[in-house]
């Protein structure tokens with residue numbers, strides 16, 4: 330096999346491995362002088378429940394390899410979806426260990442291993458075994474202590490990038506990848522379907538919440554508080570989504586709302602919130618609620634599409 334064939338094989342092997350989404354963790358330990366050492370890792374995996382074992386693998390060319398070969402303990406700090414910057418910092422070979430640890434608080438865990446604050450979980454391990462495996466060393470740790478400190482979503486690494494659905498969608502809308510007209514059209518299609526479903530699925534409590542929020546929204550309009558009005562308008566759509574009781578469509582609607590919230594908050598920041606206000610939309614929201622109460626799916630869908638026609642015409 331020629332060198333270029335080998336390179337291209339290695340590249341396609343890495344690509345194929347990237348099809349498997351993983352979480353992201355920072356592995357920490359201390360060196361012979363007791364100084365903290367850490368690096369970002371996505372090769373963390375559970376191995377055994379009894380005894381509790383986990384594993385991860387480290388590149389032999391890593392600057393930290395000798396420290397990990399010699400240490401008797403390490404900790405696995407599982408990162409949340411908000412900690413992509415922390416992941417980047419601990420993956421950077423140009424940063425010293427002092428720089429990696431300087432900006433993030435940590436406490437000494439089992440065997441004095443540094444445990445990073447604010448991670449969603451940590452596993453404090455003694456070294457159970459290590460195995461030479463090609464250009465990596467596999468470390469197996471026996472879990473001596475662990476904590477799950479938060480219910481936040483994990484940071485996910487997939488196809489060579491962090492996967493943050495809402496953020497990716499925002500980035501897409503910012504870059505102009507999704508035009509505002511397309512966004513309005515997509516929302517129109519999704520919410521017309523959602524209100525149809527809500528006609529059959531909504532519970533009295535769902536409709537009551539929608540009514541309460543519409544009253545609040547009218548109050549904000551009367552006071553001229555356009556920022557609060559915009560928030561209540563978004564709440565109206567979240568409540569419609571809940572009332573439809575369909576998880577898959579709820580995910581689609583949530584993603585569209587994430588983009589919308591971003592667009593609206595940007596405009597509010599530029600004091601353009603009043604420009605988003607269309608008085609003709611107020612009676613249409615009430616009409617949607619009235620048709621939901623009457624379980625009139627065609628009527629609710631018609632009111633909803635009229636709503637989005639008005640929005641589309643105003644942009």
Ligand SMILES: Cc1cc2nc3c(=O)[nH]c(=O)nc-3n(C[C@H](O)[C@H](O)[C@H](O)COP(=O)(O)O)c2cc1C
Nearest residue numbers: 368369370371372386387388391392393419420422
């Ligand atoms: C998401 C992500 C996952 C990583 N997973 C591993 C891993 O499992 N094993 C590894 O050796 N390096 C992994 N790395 C790379 C190391 O974090 C990086 O090479 C190291 O911190 C740099 O220090 P070094 O120059 O001493 O190797 C990963 C990097 C990122 C961004």
